[in-house]
Amino acid sequence: MSPLNILFAASEAQPLIKTGGLADVVGSLPVALSHFGHDVRVVLPGYPQAIERARPLHPVATLQIPGSLEPVRILEGWMGERTRIYLVDAPGLFDRPGNPYTNASGSDWEDNPERFALFCRAIVAIALGHAGLNWRPDLIHCNDWQTGLVPALLASEGNRPATLFTIHNLAYQGVFPRSVFDRIRLPKSLWAPKGLEFHQNFSFIKGGLAFADWITAVSPTYAREILTPEFGYGLEGLLRHRTDRFKGILNGIDYQEWDPASDPALPQHYDADTFDLKKINKLKLQQELGLPQDENAFLLGHIGRLVEQKGVDLILGILPGLVKQQNVQLVLLGSGDPKLERALRMVAAEHPERISAYIGYDEPLAHRVEAGCDCFLMPSRFEPCGLNQLYSLRYGTVPIVHRTGGLADTVVDATPRNLLDDTATGFVFSTPDQHALWRAVERAIEFHKRPPVWWEKLAVNGMKQNFSWDTSARHYQEIYWQAINAPAPNPLTTVTVE
Numbered sequence: 001m002s003p004l005n006i007l008f009a010a011s012e013a014q015p016l017i018k019t020g021g022l023a024d025v026v027g028s029l030p031v032a033l034s035h036f037g038h039d040v041r042v043v044l045p046g047y048p049q050a051i052e053r054a055r056p057l058h059p060v061a062t063l064q065i066p067g068s069l070e071p072v073r074i075l076e077g078w079m080g081e082r083t084r085i086y087l088v089d090a091p092g093l094f095d096r097p098g099n100p101y102t103n104a105s106g107s108d109w110e111d112n113p114e115r116f117a118l119f120c121r122a123i124v125a126i127a128l129g130h131a132g133l134n135w136r137p138d139l140i141h142c143n144d145w146q147t148g149l150v151p152a153l154l155a156s157e158g159n160r161p162a163t164l165f166t167i168h169n170l171a172y173q174g175v176f177p178r179s180v181f182d183r184i185r186l187p188k189s190l191w192a193p194k195g196l197e198f199h200q201n202f203s204f205i206k207g208g209l210a211f212a213d214w215i216t217a218v219s220p221t222y223a224r225e226i227l228t229p230e231f232g233y234g235l236e237g238l239l240r241h242r243t244d245r246f247k248g249i250l251n252g253i254d255y256q257e258w259d260p261a262s263d264p265a266l267p268q269h270y271d272a273d274t275f276d277l278k279k280i281n282k283l284k285l286q287q288e289l290g291l292p293q294d295e296n297a298f299l300l301g302h303i304g305r306l307v308e309q310k311g312v313d314l315i316l317g318i319l320p321g322l323v324k325q326q327n328v329q330l331v332l333l334g335s336g337d338p339k340l341e342r343a344l345r346m347v348a349a350e351h352p353e354r355i356s357a358y359i360g361y362d363e364p365l366a367h368r369v370e371a372g373c374d375c376f377l378m379p380s381r382f383e384p385c386g387l388n389q390l391y392s393l394r395y396g397t398v399p400i401v402h403r404t405g406g407l408a409d410t411v412v413d414a415t416p417r418n419l420l421d422d423t424a425t426g427f428v429f430s431t432p433d434q435h436a437l438w439r440a441v442e443r444a445i446e447f448h449k450r451p452p453v454w455w456e457k458l459a460v461n462g463m464k465q466n467f468s469w470d471t472s473a474r475h476y477q478e479i480y481w482q483a484i485n486a487p488a489p490n491p492l493t494t495v496t497v498e
């Protein structure tokens with residue numbers, strides 16, 4: 001098979017702009033794919049942070065996009081040293097403070113549908129060779145609802161590239177009232193139950209799910225879960241209809257950026273052979289976050305967006321029991337829901353000797369928490385893949401996780417049998433409630449009291465797992481070829497015989 005031109009479309013990418021794991025994937029999967037010889041480029045909205053960090057940039061095209069009052073420039077630059085990037089420069093829509101989706105006080109930008117519709121239309125122009133870039137993709141790899149209109153707008157085009165739509169989180173769908181559909185002047189034909197209509201509303205994500213040649217979700221278990229009403233949010237029927245072109249592929253992680261043996265954010269490097277040195281990171285982290293320095297303390301950590309999905313309320317629920325335990329400490333790093341932010345600040349103020357809460361977003365601190373803790377808490381109610389448990393495994397920080405989505409696919413419970421045959425890597429519990437979480441934490445605390453070689457064995461088992469991109473990137477490559485060789489029919493022009 002010959003090398004492909006692939007355009008990766010997403011609303012965030014590390015190291016330019018990041019709110020969560022999507023950015024990590026968009027920062028690292030293109031690099032892994034380029035190792036197979038493909039020419040992979042990324043397209044992002046021209047947020048100020050991205051423009052700042054991708055310098056030097058130069059304009060390569062100017063587009064007139066329906067609905068845009070100003071001409072839209074395409075700026076070309078590099079993401080790190082490794083990936084060529086296009087930024088869609090529409091200052092009226094993207095040059096603002098805040099993050100890609102919300103203003104500084106955390107509310108969604110009201111014109112999000114306009115912003116991401118314009119982004120999708122610019123991608124379509126590149127896809128069809130209308131931007132004059134002298135480069136045309138064979139496939140557009142779309143990610144999450146912000147890119148959902150791309151497969152829908154391309155489906156009726158003759159000489160179009162193939163499309164793949166990856167679901168990173170089905171809880172975010174980009175659903176707006178019908179009036180928004182009219183306002184952004186999409187082709188009227190797309191307003192149909194088989195198109196972008198979703199219970200009389202307008203759904204961006206349906207553009208991906210109904211029209212893409214192929215669909216993936218970010219872990220095999222999550223791909224199965226979203227075929228059920230519990231996790232499918234009303235889209236399970238459409239996904240079931242598309243199962244012959246739908247697959248779960250586990251995310252990988254960037255083994256260069258997340259490597260305890262060379263991570264520039266860490267006070268002390270270590271690896272599986274020098275595991276003992278990890279405790280220096282614990283002492284330094286305790287010092288940095290104002291906890292009593294004690295290498296024998298059992299240090300639990302949690303990092304994440306403070307939203308219902310992540311189960312931070314379950315962590316809050318187990319705190320009364322936790323602080324009664326001898327010599328157990330907890331560090332929390334996160335931002336999001338103001339109520340949860342307040343609650344974390346309060347518990348930390350009540351138990352300054354035991355709990356430290358850092359409210360905010362701090363990438364280097366996230367690395368130090370991963371390195372300094374003994375255990376990482378991830379009681380997510382659902383988790384499409386989850387990257388923090390993978391970083392934890394890599395850093396010898398034993399994950400405690402709810403058995404769901406990608407967490408179920410990546411962490412092996414420390415049952416006596418799994419410990420015996422050396423497959424155990426963490427503590428897994430089955431129901432997302434605080435009692436089950438507490439029992440798992442108790443198991444971890446008890447296990448930590450055994451001779452230290454036991455704990456080291458468990459942690460080092462995790463460190464030896466391979467969650468690099470190699471295997472998953474190969475799976476994506478196979479799907480790219482299938483999508484290119486056998487495009488899906490346009491659902492709006494296909495007559496189905498029941």
Ligand code: ADP
Binds near residue numbers: 303305366389
């Ligand atoms: P999600 O994408 O649902 O937020 P993931 O586990 O896939 O969950 O990825 C989360 C990513 O965001 C990780 O790289 C994590 O370290 C990072 N992250 C989340 N919150 C913070 C924070 N407050 N400070 C630093 N990094 C954070």
Ligand code: GLC
Binds near residue numbers: 383387
């Ligand atoms: C989403 C999911 C998370 C996943 C990430 C990257 O934000 O919530 O589970 O790891 O995307 O795919």
